[in-house]
Amino acid sequence: MNLGELQKKLTAAARLQAPDERVPYAFEKRITAVIAARAMPDFWTVWSRGLWRAAVSCVIVAVVCGAISLLVPSSSENNPDLSQDFENTLLASADQGDNSSTMP
Amino acid sequence: MERSEAELIAAVLAGDSASFEPLVAKYSPRVFATARRYARREVEIEDIAQEVWLKAFDKLKTFRGEAPFEHWLMRMTVRTCYDFLRGHQRNRESSFSEISEPEEDWLERFVAEPGSAAEDADAAKLLIDRVLDKLSPPARLIIQLLEIEDRSVKEIAEITGWSVPLVKVRAFRARGEMRKILARMTKDKYL
Numbered sequence: 642m643n644l645g646e647l648q649k650k651l652t653a654a655a656r657l658q659a660p661d662e663r664v665p666y667a668f669e670k671r672i673t674a675v676i677a678a679r680a681m682p683d684f685w686t687v688w689s690r691g692l693w694r695a696a697v698s699c700v701i702v703a704v705v706c707g708a709i710s711l712l713v714p715s716s717s718e719n720n721p722d723l724s725q726d727f728e729n730t731l732l733a734s735a736d737q738g739d740n741s742s743t744m745p
Numbered sequence: 746m747e748r749s750e751a752e753l754i755a756a757v758l759a760g761d762s763a764s765f766e767p768l769v770a771k772y773s774p775r776v777f778a779t780a781r782r783y784a785r786r787e788v789e790i791e792d793i794a795q796e797v798w799l800k801a802f803d804k805l806k807t808f809r810g811e812a813p814f815e816h817w818l819m820r821m822t823v824r825t826c827y828d829f830l831r832g833h834q835r836n837r838e839s840s841f842s843e844i845s846e847p848e849e850d851w852l853e854r855f856v857a858e859p860g861s862a863a864e865d866a867d868a869a870k871l872l873i874d875r876v877l878d879k880l881s882p883p884a885r886l887i888i889q890l891l892e893i894e895d896r897s898v899k900e901i902a903e904i905t906g907w908s909v910p911l912v913k914v915r916a917f918r919a920r921g922e923m924r925k926i927l928a929r930m931t932k933d934k935y936l
Contacts, residue, residue, distance in 0.1 A: 644927050646859050648920075651876060651927075654869035655893045661781050662774035665791060669769035672798045676762050679799075 750814055757805055769798055772815060776822050782889055783826040784833075785874070793829050797822045823886070823904050830882035844930075848872050852931070879926050884919035891916055 665671075682690075748756070748767070756764035773794065780793040800821055808817050844852075851868035854861050862869065877885055890896045890904065898916070902909045 643859065644924050644931070647855060647927055647931070648923060650855065650859070650862060650864055651869060651873040652888075652892045653864040654866070655873040655877070656895075657865050658870055660778035662778045664773045664777050664794075668773055668791075668794070669766050672769045672795065673763060673766045675795070675799065676765065676802055680762060 751810065754805065754808065754810075754814065757802070762802070765802055768814070772818055773798075775815070775819065779819065779822045780826060782893075783830055783885070785878075789829070789833075793822075793825055797825045800825065820904050823890070824906070827882060827886050827905070830885060834882065844875070845871065848875075856931075876923065876926050876930070880919065880922055883915050884922045887912070887916050887919040888923060891919075 748764070750768070753764045753768055757768075776794050776797050777790060780790045780797075784790050784793055797818070801818055804821070808814065845868075847866075847868040848871050851862050851866055851872065877888065880888060886905065887901070890901045891898070896904075898909055898912050901907070901912045905912070907915070
């Protein structure tokens with residue numbers, strides 16, 4: 642059998658097939674609706690997206706603070722002890738109470 | 746007043762997605778005709794067409810307006826069809842035992858007297874569809890564009906994004922692949 646001839650015949654048969662240009666009813670409306678639906682994300686999508694952005698921002702701030710605390714040299718004379726100050730402020734009223742009760 | 750294509754595209758890019766509808770209505774027949782060359786089931790054809798239009802909407806800002814919108818869209822359509830072919834490579838290795846009676850008759854007529862087997866016969870169309878379905882995706886795309894749609898190598902390179910030498914190599918391989926399939930088909934029946 643002449644395969645080259647068969648190939649030519651079948652290719653010619655394919656060429657003779659008229660392109661079928663039928664489009665389903667209201668196809669363009671469907672596409673516009675899909676595009677519109679994609680443009681309006683639902684509440685939970687917006688919420689989770691915001692949550693992820695906030696989480697990323699928090700991580701970045703934490704990393705920057707950590708890097709600063711590690712890299713910037715600290716001297717105890719210039720920087721008062723924050724925990725000690727906090728404790729003094731918190732216990733100031735109690736100290737005052739003690740002082741007044743011990744006074745004659 | 747009917748707006749021009751450029752005006753519609755500018756409106757879509759400015760955020761008016763409703764202006765996309767006239768473009769879809771105008772070019773969908775061509776998109777569907779192209780999709781039908783690569784897919785058989787209507788559901789698959791509709792999926793391809795929808796994907797083409799969503800891609801076109803998303804990538805509209807990359808359309809520079811140097812070439813007609815239709816060319817840009819058809820390039821996208823052919824590439825989407827190629828992706829579809831690559832994702833649906835099933836049943837290519839099946840035998841030709843399922844050939845219908847009219848197809849067998851047509852082949853017999855061709856074997857007896859090649860001139861008597863008409864190209865416009867329905868059986869010939871069924872046979873070529875069967876052969877095309879068995880080709881690998883690159884071979885099918887090349888045979889479709891080069892042999893059936895009669896496009897030049899340069900045009901195919903532009904449509905597919907392949908280089909001209911690659912198109913030539915793939916065309917050579919595609920013809921060989923098609924011949925092998927035809928040989929297998931006729932060997933099953935007549936040798």
